[in-house]
Amino acid sequence: MPFHPGIATDDTEISFGEVDYRLQRRRLLRDVERGIVDPAEVCDVHPELIRVARNVAPHTGVSCPLCSEKELRLVAYVFGPRLGPGGKCVVSDEELQRIARRQGDFVSYEVEVCATCGWNHLLRRYPLR
Numbered sequence: 001m002p003f004h005p006g007i008a009t010d011d012t013e014i015s016f017g018e019v020d021y022r023l024q025r026r027r028l029l030r031d032v033e034r035g036i037v038d039p040a041e042v043c044d045v046h047p048e049l050i051r052v053a054r055n056v057a058p059h060t061g062v063s064c065p066l067c068s069e070k071e072l073r074l075v076a077y078v079f080g081p082r083l084g085p086g087g088k089c090v091v092s093d094e095e096l097q098r099i100a101r102r103q104g105d106f107v108s109y110e111v112e113v114c115a116t117c118g119w120n121h122l123l124r125r126y127p128l129r
């Protein structure tokens with residue numbers, strides 16, 4: 001998997017089935033700033049994820065928290081029936097809506113990615129409806 005969808009105890013469930021990982025993100029960035037976590041550990045981006053971020057993923061309008069020069073990209077991975085064990089990378093709302101209309105339960109993971117330094121972090125997880 002290109003990111004870490006494990007749910008830590010401090011993650012915030014903001015509505016039914018939706019989990020917001022921004023608290024965890026803030027804590028991780030603080031630990032990097034304090035030298036507790038090596039930046040190399042948080043810039044371990046999967047090559048496929050960086051390819052998608054660089055070529056097709058939408059901009060977020062937010063600067064990278066680590067290299068701060070480049071804008072972060074938003075990549076969504078959807079998991080569910082017939083999407084394979086690695087999920088499917090989705091970069092447009094139209095595609096997300098197409099999958100949401102299919103039979104079965106689908107879950108989307110939104111990951112912010114810096115194509116320059118490799119910073120990547122899961123932002124939220126939510127069921128597609």
Ligand SMILES: [Zn+2]
Pocket residue numbers: 064065066067068070114115116117118119
């Ligand atoms: Zn960066």
